[in-house]
Amino acid sequence: MKSKRSLLALPYVVWMALFVIAPIIVVVIYAFTTAAFDPTMANFAGMGTYVSIFIRSFQLAIIATLICLLIGYPLAYVMAKEGPGFQRVATVLIMLPMWVNFLLRTYSWMAILENNGLLNQLFDAIGLFDLINSIFGTDIEYFRMIRTQGAVVLGMVYNYLPFMILPIYSVIVKLDRSLLEAAQDLGANSAGVFRKVIFPLSLPGILSGVTMVFVPSVSTFAISRLLGGGTHMMLGDLIELQFLGGAYNPHLGSAIALVMMIIVIICMWVMNRFGEGEEQAVVL
Amino acid sequence: MSKELIRLSDCVMSYDGDVVLDHINLYINDQEFLTLLGPSGCGKTTTLRIIGGFLSPTSGDVFFDGVRMNDVPPHKRAVNTVFQKYALFPHLNVFENVAFGLRIPRTQTVEQGGKTVSKKVRLSKQEIHDRVMEMLEVVNLKGFEKRPVSALSGGQQQRVAIARALVNRPKVLLLDEPLGALDMRLRKDMQGELKRIQQEMGITFIYVTHDQEEALAMSDTVVVMDQGKIQQIGTPEDIYNEPKNAFVADFIGESNILDGVMRADGVVEIFNRKFQCLDKGFDQDEPVDVVIRPEDVDIVDEGNGQLRGTVTAVTFKGVHYDTIVDFYGFKWLIQTTDYCPVGSNIGIKIDPDGIHVMKKSQYSGLFGDYSSYSEEYEEIGDADYVPDEEEGSHHEE
Incomplete structure (x- = not known):
């Protein structure tokens, strides 16, 4: 019986070996070798050059994750409190942009944020620039939105927000109503019920939401190139450059990827330790 | 003792025209143990939630205490609830679950320089600790305070739920089928313990259950409900001994419910035979329902009985035998310590106080014969009829 069941897991094991473990091994091998595949630590020795890119990547990813949480949590909460009809519509609305290709979505944001893009045209049309110029005596023709770090963060928030909303929503919607009633019964007003019961019990959803936004944000590459205009290079761009770009050096690229992966794993580990108690409680 | 604490006045609850509670009038006294008893969907939980x-x-x-409370939210009522599935907070340990209510600041009105001011009062850490520990002792959970609630058994979780509610010193404790998920033994233990806690702390308990035995064992007052209406209010003895209608008789304990005719005060006719009873005040020849409890029937020799019948099935129940006896095609359940083999002809005697006469109601005829009576009564009018196995096993259902 037991051996039969483990037989069922075989395709999964093969899949994991082929597409998860093998690539990681390849990355590790590349990271510790030279172009001639001689062992070396040189790839890591030069890492100091990229510290600023590391810092920027993690900074922007953390900011984007926090914004996603601030927008996503209330939205998920409201969704979970509404009726099933509203929930269905809201879920579809949240998923809808994800049916459009990622690059296409990001290009659309370029069109919106350009100096002569949709948003600036709109501001112009409603006379916002004239108003500002007349008040401050300035000579503004557009807001510079594209090619800023803000645009990069916006792109990340826009693309990854659903990954924050959905896990939080699914945890809150499954909360036992009688727990909320019990809290009320014991004297908690609605703020108290939220603070003492709903929020702590939705921590597992927050944790997985944060993971699902933070990890792709930190390694994103197209967003920063398109919306950041290449002036704010991030880790994803740096790695891409080593594999596909002019700087062609897959060994250095692998080393950077490996370092990034280790930092992300440490981040996740710390966070999961932090939320361990709650996670267990909900599983049981 | 008998000061009125809560009153429901003409309460109706309906959802989209679907009436769940139908003009409920009920008052609950201070320190009373009152049970709302009825089948599922009778409106007992709705009453509790109101x-x-x-x-x-x-x-x-x-x-509450003469003050209208309709729109006062739960967190402002001097009432605490023990929920059906306990609803313990899974992210808190036993201590924190019990301390939950104590950690919430209460608004209290205090005299201050001749003026009454409402103030938020927060209990000190020490006081919270003392009260939680004291309550854990009451429910026999000392030493469990650090455990996560998920590591407790059903009975222990139940005690935490009770402690969590009682620690706030409510005037009234509401209990919604609190023992429903426990096994038989534990249930019996907890029944005794709940009663002890209620008496020790002098708190009003309003208890919802569908288990009539539980209701009879614990309550000062039982409110029997069905179809959103109160069928009878009374002490457990009243409810059992003097059921108001066939529904109450059937729901509370086992009973044989027969069609009868009241011939005079103290005389009721069943199967064309007159029986002495204690009931009075009915019209001459008024059709009535007659309830005879299975334990109120004495089995005697065939020749000495008021009625003669044939035993069709016997089940050993430990203390007694459940004996199904066929009287003229109408099956009775008799509980007796005497063993009568299947097929034997016996006589029965019923003392006057074993016969309970009730007015006809909408429930008449619904619960009659111990086996499915109506068709059979018409088909078989013969005491010698020996039913086949299948029918004889009806009482085991």
Whole structure:
């Protein structure tokens, strides 16, 4: 019986070996070798050059994750409190942009944020620039939105927000109503019920939401190139450059990827330790 | 003792025209153990939720100490609830679960320089600790305070739920089928313990259950409900001995419910035979329902009985035998310590106080014969008829 069941897991094991473990091994091998595949630590020795890119990547990813949480949590909460009809519509609305290709979505944001893009045209049309110029005596023709770090963060928030909303929503919607009633019964007003019961019990959803936004944000590459205009290079761009770009050096690229992966794993580990108690409680 | 604490006045609850509670009038005294008893869907939980503040009646009023409470939210009522599935907070340990209510600052009105001011009062850490520990001792959970609630057994979780509610010193404790998920033994233990806690702390308990035995064992007052209406209110003895209608008789304990005719005060006719009873005040020749409890029937020799019948099935129940006896095609359940083999002819005697006469009601005829009576009564009018195995095993259902 037991051996039969483990037989069922075989395709999964093969899949994991082929597409998860093998690539990681390849990355590790590349990271510790030279172009001639001689062992070396040189790839890591030069890492100091990229510290600023590391810092920027993690900074922007953390900011984007926090914004996603601030927008996503209330939205998920409201969704979970509404009726099933509203929930269905809201879920579809949240998923809808994800049916459009990622690059296409990001290009659309370029069109919106350009100096002569949709948003600036709109501001112009409603006379916002004239108003500002007349008040401050300035000579503004557009807001510079594209090619800023803000645009990069916006792109990340826009693309990854659903990954924050959905896990939080699914945890809150499954909360036992009688727990909320019990809290009320014991004297908690609605703020108290939220603070003492709903929020702590939705921590597992927050944790997985944060993971699902933070990890792709930190390694994103197209967003920063398109919306950041290449002036704010991030880790994803740096790695891409080593594999596909002019700087062609897959060994250095692998080393950077490996370092990034280790930092992300440490981040996740710390966070999961932090939320361990709650996670267990909900599983049981 | 008998000071009125809660009153439901003409409470109606309906959802989209579907009436769940039908003009409920009920008062509950201070320190009373009152049970709302009825089958599922009878409106007992709805009544409890109205008292708890989780529902507002469609019409009618709820009074606490004479003050109308209809729109007062749960967190402002001097009532705490033990929920059906305990609803313990999974992210908190036993201590924190019990301390939950104590950690919430209460608004208290205090005299201050001749003026009454409402103040938020927060209990000190020490006081919270003392009260939680004291309550854990009451429910026999000392030493469990650090455990996560998920590591407790059903009975222990139950005790935490009770402690969590009682630690707030409510005037009234509402209990919604609190023992439903426990096994038989534990249930019996907890029944005794709940009663002890209620008496020790002098708190009013309003208890919802569908288990009649539980209701009889624990309550000062039992309210029997069905179809959103109160069928009878009374002490457990009243309810059992003097059921008001066939529904109550059937729901509370086992009973044989027969058609009868009242021939005079103290004389009721069943199967064309006159029986002495204690009931009075009916019209001459008024058709009535007659309830005879299975344990009130004495089995005697065939020749000495008021009625003669044939035993069709016997089941050993430990203390007694459940004996099904066929009287003229009408099956009775008799509980006796005497063993009568299947097929034997016996006589029975019923003392006057074993016969309970009730007015006809909408429930008449619904619960009659111990086996499915109506068709059979018409088909078989013969005491010698020996039913086949299948029918004889009806009482085991």
